[in-house]
Amino acid sequence: MAVVKVDLAGRSYDVHIGSGLTGNFAEECGSLLRKPRVPIITDSNVHSHWREPIALALEAAGKQAAWLVHEPGESAKSWDGLSRTVEWLLSEEVERGDHIVALGGGVIGDLTGFAASMLKRGCGFIQVPTSLLAQVDSSVGGKTAINVPAGKNLVGAFHQPSLVLADTDVLATLPEREMRCGYAEVIKYGILGDVAFFDWCEANGPRVIAHDREAIEYAVTQSVKAKARIVAEDERETSGARALLNLGHTFGHALEAETGYSDRLLHGEAVALGMVLAARYSARRGYLSEDEAQRISSAISASGLATEIASLGLDCSGQALANHMLHDKKMDAGTLPFILLRGIGKAFFDREVALDYVAAFLTEQLQAH
Structure with missing residues (x-):
């Protein structure tokens, strides 16, 4: 133990x-x-x-x-x-x-x-x-x-x-779908702040989802250690460090809202897709290489999680998804900071993101196959 x-x-x-x-x-x-x-x-x-x-x-x-x-x-x-x-x-x-x-x-x-x-x-x-x-x-x-x-x-x-x-x-x-949802939060810790753990997830993700006891205990322990460090530094999300744990959540919560917070899209599935979108958007802004964005997408896809919005069959616009973000808890003085990536393991806050630009990006993603 x-x-x-x-x-x-x-x-x-x-x-x-x-x-x-x-x-x-x-x-x-x-x-x-x-x-x-x-x-x-x-x-x-x-x-x-x-x-x-x-x-x-x-x-x-x-x-x-x-x-x-x-x-x-x-x-x-x-x-x-x-x-x-x-x-x-x-x-x-x-x-x-x-x-x-x-x-x-x-x-x-x-x-x-x-x-x-x-x-x-x-x-x-x-x-x-x-x-x-x-x-x-x-x-x-x-x-x-x-x-x-x-x-x-x-x-x-x-x-x-x-x-x-x-x-x-x-x-x-736990059903396999629920294991995948949990795994999205496991790999999140690697993507946002620990490239070595991301490497481990790339190699061992299928073992976690397949209920391998040793892999699960390691994944849970490393994830909890990462979260404990961040919570100790910023318990109430005042310095910004803890808010990095919301990587993928701004995009993900918008997708959950559009699907009515239903079994159509579970929270972990939304976070996984949200992290892919955050990586692609980071690449669009020039912060992250296209290769790293693709590596993140591939690692998430390999676990059986969706990486394309089109797979949800939504009947909405990118603007409608962006509008859901106006209710995000991170809204501050009318602006919404986005958690983006400068590399795998290097999450940061971008406080200068225009929602109309995000809406256009999401419209493209909705049409991509």
Whole structure:
């Protein structure tokens, strides 16, 4: 097992990565579980696979699981989902010193973390991410949010977990499409800041997606280490360092909005395509060589992820996609900084990007085959 510390002033916490953590759930959580009854928030898919192992692990420690089960998908990350969660936690008499367990992917982690940030002005929570995407990205760093009609993750809070348990065994039940989505966030760390890790991803990406245990543990550990360094430097995205983690997200969120935040385009798929677009746009601006942009596209394509907007079959213009970007959280004084590339492993902010130029670029991409 690997342990990565997220080192924040006075609020550091550990990320445990390895096999068998779920079976030792109560032991791993230790004194964080103060009461005999442990509130766990999950979705019906995860509940069907992991209810019994978690319940047995708690029973062995003299504790009982209390379950709130949401329907799977982004619909849970809503005002209704948040209200349901908070009301249930109040009915469970959760106190400020207690810890709520978020057992699931990024949706459950975001929802539970936001509820924990609000409940009685803030109580603790434990992240138990069950998707590759959540293990390498959303479970670490304290970003919590829900979606609203105006856009994705626009209402939320920074609220750090007290512990993250990334059990690589739980990924065995993950469909290949979900593994690919998580892999998009893995290779992102190489593209934005670590060319050596990008090299490793080029060689080993198929092993990760094929559930190779050794490759998964290495990929998760390296990704979490990278994120922990950035979060420690810029916890609340004030210096700009942490915002580099949004590489591919400006383009990707626009595509998610156009597809209605649906299963038509999952978040990891949108990020992967967004990174390809960011690389191509960087090459268009003269920051990145065409060869490097193609190398990024090829590495992502080799993992089975789409690299062409045309594959989505959208009936919209480049301007319509650019308009979605006006709701981006990075908007500042009416301008939108873009995360672009000066090379593989060299992401940076470009604060002088005209959205009409982006719209023209996206129109070209929509027509490309």
